Amino acid sequence: MPKKNHFSKFVGILLLGFVVKTCLAGIDPLPSWNESPAKQSILLFVAAVTDPSSPDYVPPTERIATFDNDGTLWSERPVYFQLLFAIDQVKKLAAQHPDWQETQPFKAVLENDMDSLAASGHEGLLQLIMATHAGNTTEEFSYSVKDWLTTAKHPRFKRPYTEMVFQPMLELLNYLRANGFKTFIVSGGGIEFMRPWTEVVYGIPPEQVIGSSIKTKLELRNGKPVLVRLAKINFIDDKADKPIGINQHIGRRPIAAFGNSDGDLEMLQWTAAGDGKRLMLLIHHTDAEREYAYDKNSAIGKLDKAMEAALKNDWSVVDMKNDWKVIYPED
Amino acid sequence: MPKKNHFSKFVGILLLGFVVKTCLAGIDPLPSWNESPAKQSILLFVAAVTDPSSPDYVPPTERIATFDNDGTLWSERPVYFQLLFAIDQVKKLAAQHPDWQETQPFKAVLENDMDSLAASGHEGLLQLIMATHAGNTTEEFSYSVKDWLTTAKHPRFKRPYTEMVFQPMLELLNYLRANGFKTFIVSGGGIEFMRPWTEVVYGIPPEQVIGSSIKTKLELRNGKPVLVRLAKINFIDDKADKPIGINQHIGRRPIAAFGNSDGDLEMLQWTAAGDGKRLMLLIHHTDAEREYAYDKNSAIGKLDKAMEAALKNDWSVVDMKNDWKVIYPED
Numbered sequence: 001m002p003k004k005n006h007f008s009k010f011v012g013i014l015l016l017g018f019v020v021k022t023c024l025a026g027i028d029p030l031p032s033w034n035e036s037p038a039k040q041s042i043l044l045f046v047a048a049v050t051d052p053s054s055p056d057y058v059p060p061t062e063r064i065a066t067f068d069n070d071g072t073l074w075s076e077r078p079v080y081f082q083l084l085f086a087i088d089q090v091k092k093l094a095a096q097h098p099d100w101q102e103t104q105p106f107k108a109v110l111e112n113d114m115d116s117l118a119a120s121g122h123e124g125l126l127q128l129i130m131a132t133h134a135g136n137t138t139e140e141f142s143y144s145v146k147d148w149l150t151t152a153k154h155p156r157f158k159r160p161y162t163e164m165v166f167q168p169m170l171e172l173l174n175y176l177r178a179n180g181f182k183t184f185i186v187s188g189g190g191i192e193f194m195r196p197w198t199e200v201v202y203g204i205p206p207e208q209v210i211g212s213s214i215k216t217k218l219e220l221r222n223g224k225p226v227l228v229r230l231a232k233i234n235f236i237d238d239k240a241d242k243p244i245g246i247n248q249h250i251g252r253r254p255i256a257a258f259g260n261s262d263g264d265l266e267m268l269q270w271t272a273a274g275d276g277k278r279l280m281l282l283i284h285h286t287d288a289e290r291e292y293a294y295d296k297n298s299a300i301g302k303l304d305k306a307m308e309a310a311l312k313n314d315w316s317v318v319d320m321k322n323d324w325k326v327i328y329p330e331d
Numbered sequence: 332m333p334k335k336n337h338f339s340k341f342v343g344i345l346l347l348g349f350v351v352k353t354c355l356a357g358i359d360p361l362p363s364w365n366e367s368p369a370k371q372s373i374l375l376f377v378a379a380v381t382d383p384s385s386p387d388y389v390p391p392t393e394r395i396a397t398f399d400n401d402g403t404l405w406s407e408r409p410v411y412f413q414l415l416f417a418i419d420q421v422k423k424l425a426a427q428h429p430d431w432q433e434t435q436p437f438k439a440v441l442e443n444d445m446d447s448l449a450a451s452g453h454e455g456l457l458q459l460i461m462a463t464h465a466g467n468t469t470e471e472f473s474y475s476v477k478d479w480l481t482t483a484k485h486p487r488f489k490r491p492y493t494e495m496v497f498q499p500m501l502e503l504l505n506y507l508r509a510n511g512f513k514t515f516i517v518s519g520g521g522i523e524f525m526r527p528w529t530e531v532v533y534g535i536p537p538e539q540v541i542g543s544s545i546k547t548k549l550e551l552r553n554g555k556p557v558l559v560r561l562a563k564i565n566f567i568d569d570k571a572d573k574p575i576g577i578n579q580h581i582g583r584r585p586i587a588a589f590g591n592s593d594g595d596l597e598m599l600q601w602t603a604a605g606d607g608k609r610l611m612l613l614i615h616h617t618d619a620e621r622e623y624a625y626d627k628n629s630a631i632g633k634l635d636k637a638m639e640a641a642l643k644n645d646w647s648v649v650d651m652k653n654d655w656k657v658i659y660p661e662d
Contacts (some may be wrong), residue, residue, distance in 0.1 A: 059531065061536055064538075120389075138578055182538070191579075191582070192582075195582045199347065199392065205392055206536075206581065206582030206583050207395075207513070207539075207581045207582055207583070208538075208581065209582060213579065216575050216578060216579075218571040218572075218574050218597060218601075219576060224604050225597065225600050225601050225604050227574060227575065227578050234579075240549040241549075243549050243556065243558060244547055244549060244558065247469055247547060247558050248522075248544065248547075248565075249538065249580060250537065250538045251522070251523075251526045251537030251538055251540060252537050252538070263356065266549060268400075269556050270549075270556050273555050275557050
């Protein structure tokens with residue numbers, strides 16, 4: 001239908017004019033983003049779905065945006081930060097568990113063997129979490145995460161992990177919310193590892209965090225009901241299970257999705273398969289100096305098939321080195 | 332600490348004065364509620380947690396209210412409405428399944444044996460759902476629910492099921508939201524049975540609906556990703572599993588919870604066990620004429636232990652016959 005395409009192009013040009021004017025007026029909602037195709041695609045998308053006279057208009061209740069966390073909202077190197085948390089917990093408790101010296105993945109932790117650990121993936125991570133936290137209540141676990149975050153520092157950047165978040169993405173989250181979007185995290189990381197801090201750091205409340213989880217059980221302790229964390233996996237929120245997690249928690253399809261690795265491919269495909277205008281965006285880690293540079297040969301945050309899909313389907317790709325003025329928030 | 336009690340009482344009297352004044356001024360936020368202890372407890376609670384100068388103040392982000400659905404927001408007689416939906420689906424498909432004539436719970440459905448069906452509970456209901464819907468996609472299921480709701484009518488009241496909702500509870504939902512609360516459904520009913528209509532009927536979006544579910548699987552059909560519903564139970568959101576569902580989906584403890592049966596007891600206890608001011612409310616079905624009258628001897632919506640707990644702990648109890656001016660919205 002060439003007529004519709006012409007019309008879409010015309011509307012696109014009109015919207016682009018609006019966007020350019022807004023920026024010229026000095027009201028850049030994404031000040032840490034250099035002018036780039038990725039930034040333009042975001043501004044055009046938001047303008048199109050929020051303008052009631054646009055053919056692409058989406059009512060506010062349906063403006064659902066989902067974000068991967070590790071590598072998309074904060075760094076994930078040298079290994080997932082939750083793994084560094086689990087490592088610290090294992091070391092703390094090792095004296096009480098002599099068998100850990102000979103059992104993986106604990107052996108790898110105690111020997112600082114990061115490669116073996118990385119290879120164990122999210123499942124290995126959850127094994128560590130379960131071993132170090134089974135029997136704890138959800139509240140106790142939340143305290144231990146918050147406690148760790150106040151003291152632990154990133155090995156290379158020497159700053160708290162909650163300051164290893166991406167400033168351009170914080171601006172994007174705020175920009176989307178200011179335009180009526182509801183922002184969700186959809187991460188392979190532990191749901192209870194993220195919830196204690198996502199509201200303060202990202203402005204994303206616990207009820208909008210989806211992640212991997214272990215099973216819990218209601219028990220009475222000292223006459224009070226508590227939820228005890230069990231050493232049993234409930235859900236791994238990765239790859240083909242991300243759309244399942246989205247459906248389970250949100251119950252409708254996002255119109256925008258943001259990721260950085262092959263683990264996000266199905267979430268982006270699921271988002272793309274809906275009707276109407278969509279925004280799919282991948283973050284490509286290209287900045288070895290200010291952050292890290294990695295893609296298809298990386299054990300953590302491997303980006304291969306998702307990049308292929310992005311190029312084939314004309315999804316947006318952020319080149320961190322060239323597209324972002326700053327990486328982390330200023331001190 | 333008698334001093335604190337005196338102070339609380341003093342604040343209570345001040346707030347009651349405010350509430351009475353508001354009502355005298357003609358701005359009754361709950362016009363379908365007669366003056367009663369239950370209504371007063373709601374007004375006092377909301378005034379206390381929303382007044383920044385009150386010792387009971389709760390910031391908006393933590394104003395989480397959870398509602399059971401069947402028997403709390405809409406009727407549940409003669410049987411759960413989802414069961415009536417499943418029954419209609421079984422009858423529709425019976426010709427293709429001759430074995431159903433001799434297999435429970437299908438036999439009960441085809442013979443209109445409501446007692447056997449009721450005894451099968453939420454699990455029996457889910458069996459029917461699974462048998463009639465396995466292989467369908469989540470979108471197809473959503474359509475079939477919406478389709479049924481446009482044509483099916485309640486056997487006794489001869490009105491659509493979406494008009495079998497309680498007018499006083501609609502007012503309560505609106506009142507809470509107007510005061511910064513986020514309202515959630517926490518129901519033993521199917522999550523995908525509720526989501527297609529809760530936003531229009533209750534103002535509760537799909538992402539704030541928690542319920543029982545069957546497992547799903549991501550598949551490609553005609554080159555498009557779909558979520559296929561599997562004949563396997565994922566989660567039964569009832570009794571001791573309600574706090575688990577709340578933790579899984581919301582990640583924080585409600586400060587107000589509303590139910591009507593023993594299936595809601597643990598949700599109310601979980602809510603009550605948090606710090607600070609709380610509101611726990613039970614709806615007692617006492618109106619055989621305008622709705623139904625049942626409690627401890629009922630197979631559906633059995634109210635026995637939860638009522639004991641309410642009396643013991645001074646939770647609020649609605650006497651439907653005396654406390655509600657109307658039951659259903661006017662035509």
